[in-house]
Amino acid sequence: MKISYNWLKQFLKVDWEAEKIGELLTDLGLEVEGIETVESIKGSLKGIVVGKVLTCVQHPNADKLKITTVDIGSTEILQIVCGAPNVAVGQTVPVATIGTTLYDDKGNSFVIKKGKIRGEESFGMICAEDELGLGTNHDGIMILDDELVAGTAVSKVFNIEKDEVFEIGLTPNRADAMSHLGTARDLRAGLIQNNVSLELISPSVSDFHVDERTLKFDVVVEDAEKAPRYAGLTISNITVKESPSWLQNRLKAIGLSPINNVVDVTNYVLHELGQPLHAFDASKVKGNKVIVKTLPAGTKFTTLDGVERSLHEEDLMICNGNEDPMCIAGVFGGIDSGVSANTTSIFLESAYFNPVAVRKTAKRHALNTDASFRFERGIDPNITEYALKRAANLILEVAGGKVTSEITDLYPSKIEDFQVFLSFQKMDRLIGSEIPRETVKNILASLDIKVNNVTESGIGLTIPSYRVDVTREADVIEEILRVYGYNNVEFSHKLNTSISFSEFDIVKVENVAANQLVSQGFYETMANSLTKSDYVSLSEMLNEDQNVAMLNPLSNDLGVMRQSLLFSGLESVIYNINRKNGSLKLFEFGKTYHKFESGYSEQKHLTLFVSGNRTKHNWNVAQKSSDFFYLKGTVVSLLNRLGIQNVKTTPTKNDVFSEGITLSLGKIKLVDLGVVKRSILKEFGIKQEVLFADFNWENVLKVGGKSQIKIAELPKFPSVKRDFALLLDEQVTFNEIYNLAFQAEKNLLKDVDLFDVYEGDKLENGKKSYAVSFLLQDENKTLNDVQIDKIMQKLQQTFEKNVGATLR
Template sequence: MLISFDWLKQLIHTDKTAEEVGALLTGAGLEVEAIHTFDQVQGGLEGIVLGEVLTCERHPDADKLSLTTVDIGNGTPSQIVCGAPNVAAGQRVVVATVNSTLYPTGGEPFKIKKSKIRGQVSEGMICAEDEIGIGTSHAGIMVLDTDLPNGTPAAEFFGLGSDKVFEIGLTPNRADAASHYGVARDLQALTDAAATLPNVDDFKVDTTSKSITVEVENTEACPRYAGVTITGLKVGPSPEWLQKRLRAIDLSPINNIVDITNYVLHELGQPLHAFDADKIRGGKIIVKTLPEGSVLKTLDGVERKLKATDLMICDAEGPMAIGGVFGGEDSGVSEETTSIFIESAYFSPDWIRRTGMAHGLKTDASFRFERGTDPNMVITALKRAALLVQEIAGGEVSSEIVDVYPTQIKNTEIELNIERTHTLIGQHIDVERIKSILTSLGIEVTKETETDLTLSVPPFKVDVTREADVVEEILRIYGFNNIEMDENLATTFLAKFATPYAEDVTDTIMNYITANGFNEIITNSITNSNYYKPAGEAEVESLVKVLNYNSEDLDVLRKSMVFSGLEVLRRNINRRQRDLKLVELGKVYEQIDGDYKESRKLALYMVGNATAESWKQPSMKTAFHDLASVVQNVLHKLNAGEFEVQNLEQNSYMRQGISYQKNGTEIARLGLLDAAVCRFMEVKEQVWYAELNWDYLLKKYKNKLVAEELPKFPEVRRDLSLVLDRNVTFDQVKLIALRTERKLLQSVNVFDVYEGDKIEAGKKAYALSFTLLDKQQTLTDKVIDSTMNRLMQQFEKQLGAFIRK
């Protein structure tokens, strides 16, 4: 949620800086994640000032250039070469000083430097309006009519001061703070300043010439519905101040009517909707549900099949909007609109949430209705919008306010025990301080005894329904940091239980991996379904969808660890961190024939150089075996034993890779990620990736240390040179060797590979070493030769190998 500081200060006076206010709000539970600077024009006209042309002469070496001296308020006139035909002595002008940056309209930004133009020094630039980005004219320099002193920032002259914008991580329970006024209410409690609502006392009904009747059939879904008609207005662009307010919170202006409804929503937290009054058939609005399968074409041009549980705003002939969620295309405001009906309502959060989930629609209005709005703000917001419409678009109020509110939503009564409050907080707080905090938050104390307070909690405090909630409100305003630590700390004690096996193994393995230079990451298991679309419809259909997602970018549970890791790599690479080794242990999810599968994967990513550049050695690019060695060591630590190696299919997001198989189950896969996948994720580097089947490995294998006595008899090494087909892998050779000799053969290693013109085309030569050991006796030449002969026979038989003597 974005909150404009300038806008906030219109609702509550404060002398504090944006940073100080941000710290206060964060301490009170409205976490300010960032504070951004918003400039009406790019760059905020920084370094651009007002000046006065003192002298103006023709440039000695250029007929179309003028040589001027300009007072920019720093005590020393600046010499500036100017090419504008209208420059003259005595003018007040806009000057871009040396080292300032210009952001011209429709052009690329450029920095002003002290330079020589045709042999004359130029210390700045006298500007036209398009050159500083506030207009499009380039007919000549701007000549100003002002009494402001030279050196005054141009932003001050043009009224283009910057704004600070709070980015607040709003938690779901704080629906009351989902607006500028809601934040102002918290600030009121924190600073003792008074938050004030916009004045709506000037609202009046001009005529009753265009009254719209309202009928609410479903009062459970719509407890309150109000509206008013305005005629004779003109739809057009919003004034600059309104557009500035919306742009500051990252909203694009549309037209004055729509902008006003958005403005009031973000100011007061009450969603509004404007209908073209001339398109309301029968002059009647009916709030009801429609039969399953009814159709409405919404503002985005999509025809939506309605659910029987969707609350609809209808006229006498059919649906006009999905209540609280999305407007209809046919009844919306257009450039031809001259009369509007403004809707302001309180909808049941349960109904709106259900509809939003069913249609996958998330709007600013539904965001607030789903969490709960203030039924007492309905009429105030309606009057506020009507007054703004008259101020900006003209027109007159042409009906009485219709307010269908059959059963009033009452305040919640809560008993607060003072002693229990002190116990929960852990500190004694004066009762008067407690009452002051509650009153500042809009909670009324209706009755007081020595032991208890009876409270009346207004409905905008949707999360305050019990005593513990009230204590939380008191504590967050009182300040968590103000709770003192007792001199004699005491706590209950739980005996330490043995660490569960799975956690112990996981810690051991993660410690090993991080000790080898990997950085552990933790990413969101909710991700973007668009990542999987290039892989085909079947891949998308197997995703586990999030029904109540808040963002189009976070709508499914991840099926693979690949994309969440690539997001981290992209962010780091874009910040010039190009040599990366990352590891993550996380969950993946899949839907198979209606059943949901959840499993854990250990993912490793390697990018850039495997070794850093130093005086001892040059840097070396990461290669397959850098990753494979880590994976194999992890499997060794888990006592996974020997495993088969198979080539991976192309649909595994890898351009080339292998799979480690054990008893028909894949225990790991590793290789080079497909370049197309990396480009799709905007990662330009080559990415080596491995994924281990963690749940299976923990279940089947253990990382217990196995100790045995040192052998009493010496081991023996024998070497062989095999000429094989190029597609035969070392793992195939190794597997055949270990199956052929299970007792004596301890290890097989390849120490040289040759492919060249000295052997037959399509072939390669492996130089292999075999380590033999008999733990019971010394090996004899006869046994060794017999063993090696059997190995050579199997290589010839199963692989067609040629043994080089």
């Protein structure tokens, strides 16, 4: 939300620096994320001076150019080449001197420099009004008043307004602060706490009156639940045109583009008071009647953006006497009933619509407007008529005309203020310190919270209806505390804490794992648990039916809860690669979410991502690429750090890997790790190899720190380890090698392990290299070389016969 400081000063005559105001607003809970300086004319016409054209002759080398001499009030007369058809001797003109920065209509800057144009020197530029940002005319140079003195800064001639705009990160509960009036109310309360007492000046509507009663519309509200309050009036004989500069400047400062004087006034009042308004062209309201009702499902309606929409039976609509829809109530106007250049009379609407109804309609039609943003969160139901009068007065000021009807105000069931009792004891307990009672009453008064009665135990309060977020005693305490100042609360230097008697602290284990990874050069990431629903199609092990879908997603990219941490991690990988950071070591603790027939399930994971070089580039360190063996070593060392040893290696069944293994303890699967498939990487635009490890963290917690110590006699006979470097076709998996090995030797082969994978330009196309180790042991005797060689030869022949392997 953008708040103009100049606009704010219309409510509070405050003279603090903008930075100090920003700090106070942040302390009050309206967090200022930035302060931007805004100029009504970009550059504020700096370097533009008044000049007098002394001579004007034809350019000898160009038919459309003239050579002028211009007096700009200095000792030197400037020669300027000008292409404007209307330049003439004796004119008073704006001159951009050498070094002046000008801006085009897109905001791009360019600097005026000394130059030669068709062989003639030019020492500046005589400007048209569009070149200065003073208008859109480019038919010729701008002619100024002859009474102006040469050399006068043009910025003094025109009213250039500078403003400072606060960018406020407004929380959804603070509907009351979604306007300059609401922000001013909070600011006043904060200033009072800083011993600065200022009057809140709200715009006066005392001069509002009905001029004549010649254009009346009957108003019927058929659904009072969705439209608890609806008001309107007519204004005739208006002239729709461009808004005056003061109004345009206010809107431009907060990022709005002026449209016309009537629409600009409705936008102005919206951001001034927080009350959305809508103006209908009275000539297009058929039947002289306005009906607020719902329409049958499937009714077609074209909105202002030119999109034809199919209405829902619960969408509240503003209709004419023929029951034709003119506007989606509280959300968006229709293309056929809005104000145009030909409009001479309007019906001006001010209403309070049910927040839930507006939110549902806006979500159904994927519309998010300034009006719906406020209606959804709850506006002040008691400001409806006041805002209507305020807007009517402004329209009469900028568009002329007369108020030609009484105000119709349908408000059958008044929305009452909230009654809350504040207990002093509970307030002191929650805050942890006692705030003086008189200070509490002053803070409540500054927030327009009425004190009904005071007792020894507490205060009876009436909360204004516009504070939709303050309905409980705890809410009132929060209001008192944020105005009093969290930093002003005294706290004890005594530290109270609970002692954990857990034998296996989950947080401690995560910290141990994180510290180990960080010490090895890994960086922790935290990705959004919401992700794209399409990602499940990248793995056959993920099921679209198990997606936990959002009912009202912010976007298609955040439509479901993630079933795997792989894809959000790959988003981080490509984000870094695109920013020239290709050597990555990342880890994340996170959850996956699944919907099963039995209910919803959350599973905790730890994932590692490794890509590029192992270390940063350094002149005295040889660069070495991360590989499968490096990732496996990292995983095994982490398991060892957590007290998990003697894990078993088996081929992985996870189809996200082109090559991968699973590490298990007994029948408990702990980690899947390997090289991510190129087809998956291609979906993210990743061209380099990415290694991925996925810990089932819940299983790690089951066995880590809880493993029983088993004492067994050392084997009497030694084991023997032998390695093969196998050259294989790309499609051969470690799973095949693993199974073939145990088929060939069932008795003496104890373990098969893949410890390196190589795919590179040193191998022929379609080939890869596996480094595989084999553990052999006889429990009854020592193996000799003859037995070992026989087994290894048998394994070699098996691999050659079944998968076409050769030894490197």
